[in-house]
Amino acid sequence: MHILLVDDETEFLELMTKRLDRRNFQVSTAANGADALKLLAGTPVDVVVLDVRMPGMDGIETLKHIKKLTPATEVILLTGHANMEVALEGMTQGAFDYLLKPVAINDLIFKIQDAAKKSGKTT
């Protein structure tokens, strides 16, 4: 299964890549929304784990583009900035779910697996 992690925090990307690698996921990363869209245009991705607050294009904007570009790709929002309004906006725009950092790695993996099931990939 191919996962794309989008976050402007490089430490977070490194840590998550390491952990997900260990669970045999294929992981790509992008540090901002624009890079994420570029990557998605060329590579099929099952699940995107997307930060909400990023410099440049924010997570909600990126989410809208992803849903236009590849509607079958499931997007999980994962943010350090809890905001009820943004949570509902993200869900309305078609996010698979909205999670807050810090997230237990197992919880995130269950969520990714569930999202993948929906996007049609099971393992």
Place this chain on the structure above:
Amino acid sequence: MAGFFRALGKLFGGSKPEPASPAELEALRAAYRARCESFRRLLAANNAALDVMASMEEALRGLKPFGMTFVRGQCARVAANVFQIVRQLSLLTSGRFDALYDKLKEIQARIAPHLAPRSGQVRGPLVLALEQAGVDLADEVGGKVASLGEVARRLGRRIPPGFAITASGYQRFMAAADLQPEIDRRIQAADASRLDEVFALSSALRSLILAAALPQDLEEAILASYRDLEARTGPGVRVALRSSAIGEDALGASFAGQYHTELNVPAEEVLSTYKEIVASKYGVTAMTYRLTRGIPDEDVAMCVGCMAMVGALAGGVAYSRDPLDIRAGRVVINAVAGLPKAVVDGSFDPDVFVVERGEPMVLTRSEIAAKPRKYVCDPVEGIALVEVPEDEAQAPSLSEAQALEVAALARDLEEFYGLPQDMEFALAPDGGVVLLQSRPLHQTEAAQAAAQDGPAGPDVLVSGGTTASPGVGCGPVCVVKKDADALSFPQGAVLVAAQAHPRWAPLLSRAAAVVCEAGSAAGHLANVAREYGVPALLGVSGALERLAGAGDVTVDADNRRVHAGRVEALLENRPAPRNLMEGSPVHAALTAACEHIVPLHLINPDAPEFAPGHCRTLHDITRFCHELSVREMYLAGNDGLEGFSKQLTSGKSKLKYWVIDLEDGFKEQVAGRFVDIGQIASGPMLALWRGMVAVPWAGPPAADAKGFLSVVAGAACNPELDPTMATTFAVKNYFMISKEFCNLQSRFGFHFCTVEAQAGDDPQENYVSFQFKGGAADLSRRVRRARLVAELLEERDFRVEVREDALFARLEGFDKAATLDRVAVLGYVVIHTRQLDMAMANDGLIASLRDKMDKDIEMLICRK
């Protein structure tokens, strides 16, 4: 969806006999699976939402401190989950209830104002001269600087010349560096209940602020003000920078978090020192203080007072009233030679002067301490602690005339403000008294006349010292010498330290009492102890040596004694611990948000009010969707089908269980409305079943009469619990299964539970989760039952959380056999904890029940 049901009717032998094509069959199976998936996701979101609501309810009771990040986080979580629930119900019902999306948005809009930061953007000057600052500008310069400016402006008293860097200046800094969002993010990521994380967070936040650049306009404004100050006092004048925070006095909490004060700062370090003081907003003491008092982080703006340094001959703190007995007409002064710093941070014992009010005022008591060291200004180090000659060490820090002058100033300030004051002063080289800061005194009820002199009572370990905060506290001794000791400070321990150092203040929300060898009632630690209502005894010589390793002790601060062990007679009349969150802005925000989240109005599913239009809270929406989804999945379909479910049978008996096969949960194709337990292929369902039937249920344990009454009373208050009410849902239990998966939703009697398990060959994917809530007895019995079950499960490797009467247990990563065993344990628990709450008043009964359950469960695991 009607088309889907018609097609399904065809498939499962409905009215039309012609067979479906393979393509049609495949499409049907896919649609069926999708519906099952939706239902499963709805249930998962339902459980997550209820879990968040339970944690919010628990937080409201105020036993553990929480910040706005908690409130915002839980609101966002619950909203996302409720959205998920509505979305899945929409998929299940072809959008029949999409009005719920608007309901959800409406409720969110009602909650939003309670979550917004209160402090708007201030657009005032970045700096202000001290004599321009007055109480009318408290929002710009903070309480401390405002009252200082007011005293100079209106009373004409002497204060050091200087200026204030305002709240607008602070916000300009934070905005220019875009700091606040990053700060919020880091606070959200840390676990505030763990001191080691708070220490790490504090250090990260302070570095973040120190590393940020000051915007140029602010920098220029500060330097211009400094040049003005030089023009008035002398070139290269040294300054003291003091925090003056805004937003912490919301509670009438007079003594706010302790911040950095930097003395004797040279010109070239003014800017960097300003940043340090701003950063001290995130000192451990200050952060813990805000958290325990429910003060929103972003409401606090750090203003900084910058004043010409007073090279003090002596200084200290004066209280216009005795802080331990506010009604007595005394002014109490704590003073030392040199700078007043030693009094504030409790580093050594000060002289104490007591002045009786009246005309004229009279110095009635002078306790002169030995003060072998003093703080002085040092051109290189800023501030230095120097040794003093023997004769000087014994000399009083203030003459009688000076003590009376200080007392008169304290009295005048109280009169001016109409409130008892706590002021810091210095004696200038010319002998005049200079006011450094003044704030309302934190009032404590007079140490209850409890000071029953008389026999010392059992085993007095140490006695003497000063009552810095009244009361009696009991707990194990924990000696604290360095920060590392603080990290492991246990809840409810008695804090024992050499000095009453402010850096121990974060421990006070956990401490039962405080005993220090040095320190005075005027120090920061004493202030916080009084505010938190923690008994404190300071200046107890030999405490460290005699208390270390003493185990449980009882600290009687009123009588200035520490007893070995627990002395019930002293503890009896102890007031309940203060709920520090109650009435705080953070608590108020959570309360207001919860009003739109937690209460459940949709109680009777058969009532006409059970409709989207009547949903007033997120709980209502959750409840409505759950009920409707269950109807959709299990009850009669649109055209007379029995939904998707089959009733479970065991041989000839029909059971009150219904089963949905998600994929491959049956051994063979099963036609008709029933499925026998022998046809089930689902590993976790069979394991669960094994646990459920292993030991016949003996019926509810013999409840005591009170237990029965409690159930009746509980049922009377909650129509949902009335057993005679025919809700369609009351008697059914639902399994959703595949070969490796099982989800059981059940309502046994009065309680509601969910078991979900995945048990396959890959341990990484295996998990078991269990959730239950409710019951008919009163809350305390239900809570005890939840704890009993928690213990049973914890011993079998579950991670368990109990919130009020709700229990959440989870386990993952075990191999298939071990996972299935745990599922069987849950099967047993589900059956045998039924109505246990009725017997939960009796400790003896609990113990014997526990024993029996333990044995049964062991048998279950061994029997595989």
